Amino acid sequence: MGNRCAVIGVGQTKYQTRRRDVSIAGLVREAALRALEDAGLTFKDIDAVVIGKAPDLFEGVMMPEAYLADALGGAGKPVTRVHTAGSVGGSTALVGASLIQGGVHERVLVVAFEKQSESNATWALSTHLPFNASLVVGAGGYFAPHIREYMRRSGAPEHIGTLVAVKDRQNALKNPYAHLKIPGINRAMVESTPMLWEPIRYLETCPSSDGACAMVLAAENKVTGTPAWVHGTAMRSEPIFRAGRDTVNPQGGKDCVADVYRQAGVTDPRREIDVAEVYVPFSWYEPMWLENLGFAGEGEGWKLTESGATALDGDIPWNASGGVLSSNPIGASGLIRFAEAALQVRGQAGEHQVDGARRALGHAYGGGAQFFAMWIVGSDKP
Amino acid sequence: MREVAVVAFAQTKHTGHDEGLTEPELISPVIQEVKRLSGLSRFGFTCSGSCDYLAGAPFSFVSALDAVGAWPPISESHVEMDAAWALYEAWVRLQHGDVDSALVYGYGKSSQGDLREIMTLQLDPYYLAPLGLDQVSFAALQASALGADPGALREIVRRSRADGRANPYALDLPDPEDEGYEVRPLHASDVAPITDGAAAVVLAAGDLARELVERPAWITGIAHRIEPHYLGMRDLARSVSAADAARAAGVGKGPVEVAELHAQFSHEELILTEALGLAPDTVVNPSGGPLAANPVMATGLIRIGEAAQRIIDGGAGRTVGHASSGPCLQQNLVTVLEA
Numbered sequence: 001m002g003n004r005c006a007v008i009g010v011g012q013t014k015y016q017t018r019r020r021d022v023s024i025a026g027l028v029r030e031a032a033l034r035a036l037e038d039a040g041l042t043f044k045d046i047d048a049v050v051i052g053k054a055p056d057l058f059e060g061v062m063m064p065e066a067y068l069a070d071a072l073g074g075a076g077k078p079v080t081r082v083h084t085a086g087s088v089g090g091s092t093a094l095v096g097a098s099l100i101q102g103g104v105h106e107r108v109l110v111v112a113f114e115k116q117s118e119s120n121a122t123w124a125l126s127t128h129l130p131f132n133a134s135l136v137v138g139a140g141g142y143f144a145p146h147i148r149e150y151m152r153r154s155g156a157p158e159h160i161g162t163l164v165a166v167k168d169r170q171n172a173l174k175n176p177y178a179h180l181k182i183p184g185i186n187r188a189m190v191e192s193t194p195m196l197w198e199p200i201r202y203l204e205t206c207p208s209s210d211g212a213c214a215m216v217l218a219a220e221n222k223v224t225g226t227p228a229w230v231h232g233t234a235m236r237s238e239p240i241f242r243a244g245r246d247t248v249n250p251q252g253g254k255d256c257v258a259d260v261y262r263q264a265g266v267t268d269p270r271r272e273i274d275v276a277e278v279y280v281p282f283s284w285y286e287p288m289w290l291e292n293l294g295f296a297g298e299g300e301g302w303k304l305t306e307s308g309a310t311a312l313d314g315d316i317p318w319n320a321s322g323g324v325l326s327s328n329p330i331g332a333s334g335l336i337r338f339a340e341a342a343l344q345v346r347g348q349a350g351e352h353q354v355d356g357a358r359r360a361l362g363h364a365y366g367g368g369a370q371f372f373a374m375w376i377v378g379s380d381k382p
Numbered sequence: 383m384r385e386v387a388v389v390a391f392a393q394t395k396h397t398g399h400d401e402g403l404t405e406p407e408l409i410s411p412v413i414q415e416v417k418r419l420s421g422l423s424r425f426g427f428t429c430s431g432s433c434d435y436l437a438g439a440p441f442s443f444v445s446a447l448d449a450v451g452a453w454p455p456i457s458e459s460h461v462e463m464d465a466a467w468a469l470y471e472a473w474v475r476l477q478h479g480d481v482d483s484a485l486v487y488g489y490g491k492s493s494q495g496d497l498r499e500i501m502t503l504q505l506d507p508y509y510l511a512p513l514g515l516d517q518v519s520f521a522a523l524q525a526s527a528l529g530a531d532p533g534a535l536r537e538i539v540r541r542s543r544a545d546g547r548a549n550p551y552a553l554d555l556p557d558p559e560d561e562g563y564e565v566r567p568l569h570a571s572d573v574a575p576i577t578d579g580a581a582a583v584v585l586a587a588g589d590l591a592r593e594l595v596e597r598p599a600w601i602t603g604i605a606h607r608i609e610p611h612y613l614g615m616r617d618l619a620r621s622v623s624a625a626d627a628a629r630a631a632g633v634g635k636g637p638v639e640v641a642e643l644h645a646q647f648s649h650e651e652l653i654l655t656e657a658l659g660l661a662p663d664t665v666v667n668p669s670g671g672p673l674a675a676n677p678v679m680a681t682g683l684i685r686i687g688e689a690a691q692r693i694i695d696g697g698a699g700r701t702v703g704h705a706s707s708g709p710c711l712q713q714n715l716v717t718v719l720e721a
Binding site for chain 2: 002023024025054055056057058059060061062063064065066067069070074075076077078079080081082083084085091094095098099101102103104118124125127234235236237238239240241242250251252255256259367368370371372
């Protein structure tokens with residue numbers, strides 16, 4: 001894992017449908033300045049910048065790191081652009097951490113964003129390469145069959161997805177940056193919304209958001225304030241079209257989490273991890289990932305959700321921030337998970353703080369549930 | 383830093399037209415080739431570079447994983463940049479000390495669109511892209527700022543194309559003839575040709591590198607820098623970021639026998655030669671360089687591969703590979719390789 005690395009600054013923009021008041025550069029700079037302020041630093045103190053975002057077609061700007069270098073104080077420094085599909089926010093944090101773990105730099109700014117209002121993500125996701133089949137369905141159409149297969153295998157009752165949709169939106173009411181804030185959110189409200197892709201209803205999906213998130217990562221000798229120490233980092237990828245691949249419970253996710261648990265010395269995640277920020281863009285992905293990440297046995301994840309264990313006052317809160325279901329600037333969504341995990345172990349999550357959180361999991365996935373990025377952060381130096 | 387070397391390099395026989403291959407079909411042979419050359423079938427880390435806008439569809443790198451054979455799942459990442467930056471990320475990952483090998487690849491099919499127009503979309507979307515300034519036009523602004531001697535540019539093109547004809551992987555392009563301006567002062571032959579192609583490199587650390595090949599090409603320095611995006615904020619006749627990266631990589635710490643420069647326009651070779659402080663006896667782009675084959679997103683990685691191959695083959699002891707990104711050499715990466 002290399003040299004020690006810690007999060008010393010976190011910055012987020014308010015997530016909302018349209019940020020008409022700022023350009024793309026203004027949006028990323030807002031998050032970056034807040035992270036720097038949190039760390040008590042300025043752009044001058046930063047050695048390198050890592051930028052992540054989902055497909056360039058989402059804004060119509062090709063390789064926007066060239067244009068964003070100025071807004072992020074990148075001139076004269078190394079700037080890297082990461083793109084690993086929906087997991088990219090998580091990968092961006094890991095590429096930044098790697099620069100410190102590898103001993104190359106001492107302070108790295110990582111920034112991820114999406115300004116979905118500049119374009120139409122579902123359109124951008126539905127175009128295809130020449131000679132390849134088009135799914136023409138967006139992300140929801142792609143993942144719904146996987147969810148139905150999960151329900152068939154596990155025998156989960158139909159209301160489980162609704163429970164997640166309500167729980168995450170209740171958490172969002174406590175997060176000042178969250179996009180969807182629905183006072184009085186309840187099961188009846190979710191169940192009254194239209195069915196988009198069986199079994200996913202409108203309020204069981206993530207919103208389209210504009211927003212950016214940033215973190216300042218530091219080597220041990222540059223750590224200031226209250227750090228969130230990185231205890232483990234891992235990425236895994238598997239081919240989308242491999243015959244026999246289990247898309248419901250992907251091997252890449254299992255291998256990735258096994259790797260971070262090994263690095264962090266975690267053997268019983270439900271007991272040893274205090275809070276998890278997991279990429280759940282459609283409600284049913286909570287029980288599915290509970291199993292994939294080892295918090296529940298196969299076919300048992302939905303029981304954990306139903307029991308209330310993953311609620312803010314449960315024994316293993318998942319997505320205390322409201323998660324992707326409440327805010328989804330796609331390219332940033334993974335980094336927000338990683339940043340919220342850091343905020344929890346720094347004790348700085350505000351109203352959605354999980355009492356006494358000392359070790360947290362940040363998770364992101366992307367592509368056809370084939371790209372995974374994860375880290376574990378803790379309040380103790382590893 | 384931990385000792386890391388290039389131990390294998392492979393590239394496609396690049397073409398100036400679409401051969402009807404999908405991206406996985408383009409990549410698969412070079413992946414197989416570097417696996418054969420290195421003797422490794424699994425790698426501690428994998429990183430690639432490509433650009434969705436060349437294909438006009440999101441996630442062009444997703445199907446590429448089919449060519450890699452990413453099963454069981456692999457530790458993998460991707461940069462939306464030239465694959466030279468993927469190599470940098472892999473080099474950083476190898477510094478951690480827990481893995482000893484890395485696979486790096488990049489690919490691009492610029493035959494599928496109008497590259498000149500596509501590159502316009504890389505500019506500031508509010509103030510520059512709406513002007514419609516295309517890639518050749520902003521390169522021409524830089525060439526004008528440099529005020530290069532037309533004879534010197536013509537000689538760079540002639541030499542690059544002759545070297546390219548001798549390189550089985552590059553395009554077969556004739557000596558430049560009298561031709562009109564593409565965008566003054568650049569002629570069509572001053573512009574890198576539309577090319578489809580791919581390349582792959584295997585990196586290995588320390589003893590593993592020594593086990594795998596007789597003469598590993600050790601990366602003794604590697605660094606990259608960016609400079610302001612707005613052309614008006616830069617002295618276009620110079621490349622400050624290339625000079626800074628070269629200093630950080632230690633180019634000047636010894637003689638450079640061969641330099642492979644990512645010059646997509648003839649005048650960029652002059653700017654880069656100056657920025658890297660190359661001596662007159664340094665052989666520049668003996669492969670023909672980008673003016674003889676420019677598979678976008680792989681071209682920078684090929685420069686590092688070509689510079690490394692000189693060392694692996696025993697033909698040189700100290701070489702430099704350079705990669706660039708962004709309008710008018712906005713971003714530059716410099717690698718020093720030694721026997």
